[in-house]
Amino acid sequence: MIQIQDVHKKFEKDVVLQDISLQIRSGSIYGLLGSNGAGKTTLLKIMSGIIRQNSGHVQIEENDVYENIDLKERMIFIPDVPFFFSHYTVKQMANFYQDIYPNWNQERFEQMRQLLDLEVDRKIHRFSKGMQRQVAFWLALCAMPDYLILDEPFDGLDPVIRKKIRSWIIQDVAEREMTVIISSHNLREVEDICDAVGIIHRGQLMLEKDLDDLKSDIHKVQLAFRQERSDQMFENLDVVYKEKRGSVYVCIIRGEYEDIEEQIAQFDPVVFDILPLTLEEIFVYEMEGVGYAVDNILL
């Protein structure tokens, strides 16, 4: 479990994070979303113990992260521009990782070598940007981290490699309870792999939810009645959006499905369908609730 409590961070006079509190369950994938400059990278660096907050607490398994070598041996942070020692080959960099990370898995390194088709004796800085990112994932996953912290991880990866790397990450989460934090400014990029998401805007956490809760708490409903009905039927429902197309209502309603069904059933509908709500729609309605347009994270 990663626990972040009232974290505040300033760079000189600029407040970059304001009283951020959130929890990330072990063995889950957490999406940290937000627009450019929101404070995502700063929060990830604090979580990884690279920089220190001005106040508040960051703990993993109830231990402070900053300068905690035992924790850092079990954690990998891949920044938005992966770092390698200049002029190191993949093999030399792998040897370095092997010395630093006690759980290094050489067998996995060889297996992934076949699947990624990258030359181990080539200097990393001679690879393309996307290939360098592949190397970063290759080394990171062979270090068998318990915590994998990724800043804009999929930028520059082609769709085939992207799919491959996502499936390796999901496999490690499922098989050995690795915890993953992924920052992105694009909801669509992370929506199918995250268990929970937090949205930060100008250094503040605007919203934090489990995706299952999000989906079970809001419904898109299509309704039609034999005869004209007044809007009275919606009175006891939390309707966040309503539209009438001919004789059919399309509504977005917050609440438990059973409660909505019970209320509507009293008005004897001839059509009562629940339609799938995309995560994008859910976010638009959720964020309207907290007064912020989410256009920039719904690219």
Ligand SMILES: Nc1ncnc2c1ncn2[C@@H]1O[C@H](COP(=O)(O)OP(=O)(O)OP(=O)(O)O)[C@@H](O)[C@H]1O
């Ligand atoms: N070392 C630093 N010194 C001064 N200001 C900084 C430093 N690092 C970040 N900032 C500022 O902190 C704010 C948040 O930056 P951060 O990189 O955390 O945002 P982000 O959400 O990751 O943005 P992006 O999506 O564009 O990468 C920005 O205003 C940035 O200019």
